[in-house]
Amino acid sequence: MKPFIAIFFCVLGLVTVSSAQDITKLEKIGAVDSFTKSEKAVVFNCQDKSQVQVTVLAPDLIRIRASFAKPISAKDHSWALAKTDWTTPRWSLSETNDAVLIRTDEIEVLVHRSPLLIEFRDAKTHSLINADEQPMAYDAKGLLKDMMFDPQAGTFIAAAKKVGFDEHFYGLGEKAARLDKRRSSFVNWNSDTPGYTEGKDPIYQTVPFFTGLQNGSAYGIFFDNSYRSYFDFAKSSQQRIWFGAEGGELNYYFFYGPSLKKILNRYADLTGHMPLPPLWALGNQQSRWSYYPDTMVEEVVSEYRKRDLPLDVIHLDIDYMQGYRVFTWDRQRFRDPKALSEKLGRQGVKLITIVDPGVKYQPVAKSAGQITSITPELEPQDQRYYVFEQGVQQNYFQRRTNGDLFIPRVWPGESVFVDYTLPAAREWWGGLHRAYIDNGVAGIWNDMNEPSDFVDQTGKNQIDVVSYDEGAKSTHAKNRNVFAFLMARATYEGLERLRPNQRPYVITRAGYAGIQRYSTMWTGDTNSTWEALALNIPMFTTLGLSGEPFVGSDVGGFMGRGNGELLVRAYQISFLAPFCRNHKVIDGYDQEPWRFGKYYEDIIRKYLKLRYQLLPFLYNTLAEAHQTGTPLFRPLVLNYQDDRNTYNLDDEFMIGNDLLVAPVVKADVTRRLVYLPKGTWYDYWTNKKYEGGTTISADAPLESVPMFVRAGAIIPTGPELNYVGEKPVDPITFIIYPDDKGSASLTLYEDDGVSPAYKQDGFRRTTVNAARAAAGYTVSVSAPNGSYNPGPRKFRFLIKSAGPTRNVITVADDGTARSVTIR
Ligand code: MIG
Secondary structure, eight states: OOHHHHHHHHHHHHHOGGGGOOGGGSEEOOOEEEEEEOSSEEEEEETTSOEEEEEEEETTEEEEEEESSSOOOSOOOOSSOSOOOOOOOOOEEEEOSSEEEEEOSSEEEEEETTTTEEEEEETTTOOEEEEEEEEEEEOTTOTTGGGOSOTTTOOOEEEEEEOOTTOEEEEOSSOSSOSOOTTOEEEEOOOOOTTOOTTOOSOSEEOOEEEEEETTEEEEEEEOOOSSEEEEESSSOTTEEEEEESSSOEEEEEEEOSSHHHHHHHHHHHHOOOOOOOGGGGSOEEOOTTOOSHHHHHHHHHHHHHTTOOOOEEEEOGGGSBTTBTTOOOTTTOSOHHHHHHHHHHTTOEEEEEEOSOEEOOOOOTTOOOOOOSOGGGSOOSSOOHHHHHHHHTTOBOEETTSOBOOOEETTEEEEOBOTTSHHHHHHHHHHTHHHHTTTEEEEEEOSTTTOOTTOSSSGGGTTEEEOGGGTOEEHHHHHHHHHHHHHHHHHHHHHHHOTTSOOOEEESSEETTGGGTOEEOOOSOBSSHHHHHHHHHHHHHHHTTTOOSOOOEETOSBSOOOHHHHHHHHHHHTTSSOOEEOOOTTSOOOSTTTTOHHHHHHHHHHHHHHHHTHHHHHHHHHHHHHHOOOSEEOHHHHOTTOGGGTTOOSOEEETTTEEEOOOOSTTOOEEEEEEOSSEEEETTTOOEEESSEEEEEEOOTTOOOEEEETTBEEEEOOOOSSTTSSOOOSEEEEEOOOTTSOEEEEEEEEOSSSGGGGTTOEEEEEEEEEEOSSSEEEEEOOOBSSOOOOSEEEEEEEOOSSSOEEEEEEEEOSSOEEEEEO
């Protein structure tokens, strides 16, 4: 082999960990011997004493659970699940000589007896959706022990599926990869990976859920297993996809669409619908490692105001604490945190503080006096640190198998981690947030929660750390991937208790499936490079396809030195991402919107202002994500899954159903190709109409990112704002983009934006329909439903057509159904 090729394959070998496992060599589950049927499930008893349980949860949701050479355990627990009490739908069972057929109104599950192969079919057409390529398998002989994180903790298990000739794969949460996962393989093992680039795997999060799409028809598989897991989408062999894990159960949920949106809705039912964050979380955010002292924070905020740049949130990174002690304030740097938050609050800006899992290891000094303060977070902690002390007293910190405290090294130096699997420890941790809430902090940012350990980032230093785990007392191999999830849960529930009338707002770096119930996320330590910027689009859309709708990335990139052009192009993506926060590493070149001169700042201002005007539209789409599981930030395939041209399209995205954006992610480019799906599209900037189903060449000067609105849409917009709540959203302007028949429609969702009242009926839904009439257009507004009352305000209706906008009318919104004619 020529040396350069040898080097190439050597590098390839390093990144493709999973190609090491040959799952065809594993022991296959035995043939079916007998089966028993209960009200919800069928249990198959195999010749090798294995069992397979097929449970009917919903007409489009089936659970498969297998045990190898032993009965299925009576214990059945998962952190990820939000719903376990499914009402069993109608289903039936029938038998043939070689198979057992379980049938709901939507899916047929065919369990072939020998060999035991499971097949899913469409109940109406009987066409194949997905089929086992080999029987479920386990590593009976220990062939794969060498590559396992902890061979003591479990046995490798795997399932293999046939792969379609033109099948495409989406999901797996946070991956530094392109949208379509076909011909790629991945590992899930939450890892602190600063400066990651495309192909780096694993990174921070684990979401073992994917969808397969072929010929417009989709299914989903959620492999609910927190051990280090593997997904191979026809990479090591073109014959199969497979997934497996280094322990735990072969336990997966099978979803049938055929629509992706339907699968995402079911996945949200199963693992949790994202609750609505406060509306201000959609505001612009600014961060830096780290802004201190307090006067520096004030300076940044006043710079924002002076420069007429909107801002809702400023973040305090790790230097606000006393020697990185969580739940404390450095009083030299932040003399009076409450006064600071109040002062910022008067300018419409909220504070978010970072909270890491590492609690400084600090036994009480001999000379220490008693703690008497009821606000210990403001007192010096050098003699005794209240958080460490309380945690030790109550035995909430993780220990090794031998009983020693586990002492990793993180920012405070020697530290300890909480065992968040303990309900009491979670409650304690949640309550500690009083140290922030009482000082006016509005949201919490969880970092380093993979959990990162400077001693070793592979987890080896933590291998024998025991977690309570519902009495199972399991070790790191099982618990690493759910650590951040449980920390976020503790945080979210703590905030709920501390401020019951306000929606919690938590941001996390790591997570596990279901994390959307407790936290929003950002994509960690990216680079300030064009390559990293290009990854924003497939990463945001992939997270959306994995049940995590509230996503974003450090705008401008975290590591390294950016420039004005890169920063502008970054804002042209993130001004529509749910989480829009500029953030920079400690030694990085400054990156606030004004740092590269007026030319760039002016363009950034334009997009930030546009974001605030679009808030009614963004919030509407976010509410849809909460209700239906369909994310705000979408790949085109989610809206056009019958269109093969969208299957691997990941340099464009859509916000909701109506806005298509084709950003520029390369230097010095002012024109690009844009694929427009079938239908009519309006250029957002010029109103020029395009017939879709084709690729166009669009003008993309630095000032304007190509954006297109779907004909038939109505985009609700509000006034320009410096921050959310600065003034009433009045008037609401409905920008109407008639389709070829002259119609357009929208249902607008609104609520108070802060309280949990929306979970009852504290919302308002108003439907607006526009239709071409003899002279002009008729716009009808429904009587709203829901009990939220936004107060008096005006509606403006504005009809877009090619050329300049004419046809505007303003009416008072009096909460009744009405119809107006626009000439
Ligand atoms: O070891 O808190 O991803 O956003 O600024 C680095 C300091 C720790 C990593 C986070 C980054 C944050 C930084 N943190």
